[in-house]
Amino acid sequence: MEKNILLTIEYDGSEFSGWQKQPDRPTVQGYLEKVLSDLLKREIALSGTSRTDAGVHARGQKASFRTDINIPTERLALVINNILCGHEKGAFALSPVKIVSAEERPLDFHARFDSKGKKYIYRIRNSKETDIFMRNYMYHVAAPLDMDAMKTAAGYIVGTHDFKSFEASGGTPRETTVRTIFDIDIKENIYRIDNVNDGDIGRDIELHVSGDGFLYNMVRIITGTLVDIGTGRIPLYDMKKILEAKNRSKAGHTAPPYGLYLAEVYY
Amino acid sequence: MEKNILLTIEYDGSEFSGWQKQPDRPTVQGYLEKVLSDLLKREIALSGTSRTDAGVHARGQKASFRTDINIPTERLALVINNILCGHEKGAFALSPVKIVSAEERPLDFHARFDSKGKKYIYRIRNSKETDIFMRNYMYHVAAPLDMDAMKTAAGYIVGTHDFKSFEASGGTPRETTVRTIFDIDIKENIYRIDNVNDGDIGRDIELHVSGDGFLYNMVRIITGTLVDIGTGRIPLYDMKKILEAKNRSKAGHTAPPYGLYLAEVYY
Known part of the structure; x- marks a missing residue:
């Protein structure tokens, strides 16, 4: 069945080189489809929720596939993780990919189209x-x-807005650039870096950005703009003008991919 | 001069593939000698203190070289780091290698032979x-x-002992397997793993092991043995017997390279 x-x-x-399958490049989708197809002895196609770019991480990417195999669904995560870690060859190495869980959904459920929103986390080391x-x-x-400036600026863009100023070129064409950001929560954790002689005080900052959908590079451009406001390169009160301009060149820089984590998908 | x-x-x-230069493999020594030779426009040979294995990290490796260049020594770390990060090509990427400092030493000083001891840190995620x-x-x-068992067992091997049971084969031949461990300090940091639904409690453990010298894989075998004592695979009071046996097969497993950090070299 x-x-x-x-x-x-x-x-x-x-x-x-990102989530989405590409010929001759290591991608998460390509890697997992191969592992699943070998395991289940039939061609498996994964529908992922988000096409994360090269270098971007995931804590909670979602992907669905249809199959008639009879491995109990609740055993599937363990079985796949054992293959990813090389257990079946008697080896053991932690893998860069891990299945957190596997659950059954109705046959007409689609990991991407049924998503009601997502949460990204962007991690900054400020030291x-x-x-x-x-x-x-x-x-x-x-x-x-x-x-404080970053938190105030973040407040301006929470809500429903046209985020054209925060969209990079090169993404999938969209019908509209209006999106709703549910929340931007900025957390910080201050610590002392012990191995540095001069007592450098470090700070780890996490931006938790949730919304109903995101344009291409949107979280990275929001982060870059907030960092530019945090350093004073962009005045705090320009945030509203940047939104209203609907012009990418008015916003700040694009923060690099490696600080970004797809944290959660809402259904 | x-x-x-x-x-x-x-x-x-x-x-x-470790510190020591090897043909056709990426090594730290090979990489740094090339960068220094290009920068200083003459062949540079580095004498490193410790030949760390593939996968082993360093917070405080030491290496010396002789040169007649006139870049002020206090500027050297910055100049090399800029090259490592690609600044000179207008790029910026954090490098897997960083020069923490550069200092002048007497001409007869040797980074390895003059070393009075070293400290290694071994990091464990217990979750x-x-x-x-x-x-x-x-x-x-x-x-x-x-x-508690691990700390008690660690106490047995602090001091001057024949550590033959904790030496892997394949290292440089040594005159004696007697070494002095100055201290083994076991630190722990307990935290809650937020992204795991069932509230897994995690614990990061660091073993700080300092001594006058170390046999091949000695810290990794000490760590593996302490872990085996911590899990109950080896009884706590066997630690003394293991030392006395002077036989590698009596000790525990070899902990993997990627948890090990060369932390400090004493002169």
Whole structure:
């Protein structure tokens, strides 16, 4: 009997050229489809929720596929993870991809079209010193950031707006550039970097951005603009003007891909 | 005028086949010698303190070289780091290698032979769930660890002993397998893993192991043995017997390279 299975997937984007399958490049979709097709002995096609770019990570990517296999759905995550870690060859290595869960959904459910929204997390390391071990996982900003200014500016763009100023060219063409941002929550965690002699005080910042949909590079341009406001390069009160301009060149820089995590998909 | 320059170096070992230069493999020594030779326009040979294995990291590797260049020594770290990050080509990317400092030493100083000891840090993630983002930086142990047993066992091997049971084959031949461990400090940091639904409690453990010298894979075998004691696979009071046996097969498993950091070199 045919089943529609929804996977929740984590991956380290630094090892892939993004989610979407491409010939001759390592992609998460291409890798997982191959593993699933080998396991289930039939061609498996995954529909993912979000086409994350090269270097972008996921804590909660969603992808569905249909199959008539009879591995119990609740066993599937473990079975796939064992293959990803090389258990079946007697090896054990942590994999850059992990299945967090597998659940059954109605046959007409679609991971992307039925999504009601998503949450992204953008991670910034705000410290004088770079941390080489975080270079693929956080955006390093050396200049001190004015967190109050960033929080106020973030408040201006929560809600329903035309986000054309925050859309990069090169994405899938869209009918409208109006989107609703449910919330931008800016969290910070201050710590002392012990291995640095001069007592550098570091700060890890996370932007939690949730909304009903996102334009191409939208979270990275929002983040870059908020960082530019935090360093004073863009005046705080320009945020409204940037929105109203509907012009990409008015917004700030595009923050790099490696700080971005697809955190959650809402249904 | 000839100078003897001592570098303190950090690197992410996951991108290299270890410190020591090898033909056709990416090594830290090979990479840095090329960068220095290009910069200084003469052949530079680095003497490193420790030949870290593939996957092993460094927070404080030391390496010295002689040169007659006249770049002020206090500017050297910045100049090299700019090259490593691609600044000179107008690019900017964090590099897996970073020069922490450059200092002048007497001409007869040797980074390895003059070393009085070293400190290694071994990082363990003790949690039910694996964290894919830490797979190159921490050893994941799923079984609960008895920290008190590990601390007591560690106490038995502090001091001067014949560590033959903790030496892997394949290293440089040594005159004696007697070494002095100054201290093993076991630190833990307990946290809640927020992105896991069932409220998994995680624990990051660091073993700080300092001594006058280390045999091949010694810290990784000590760590593996302490983990085996922590999980109960090896009884706590066997630690003394393991030391006395002077036989590698009596000790525990070898912990993987990616949890190990060369932290400090003492002179």
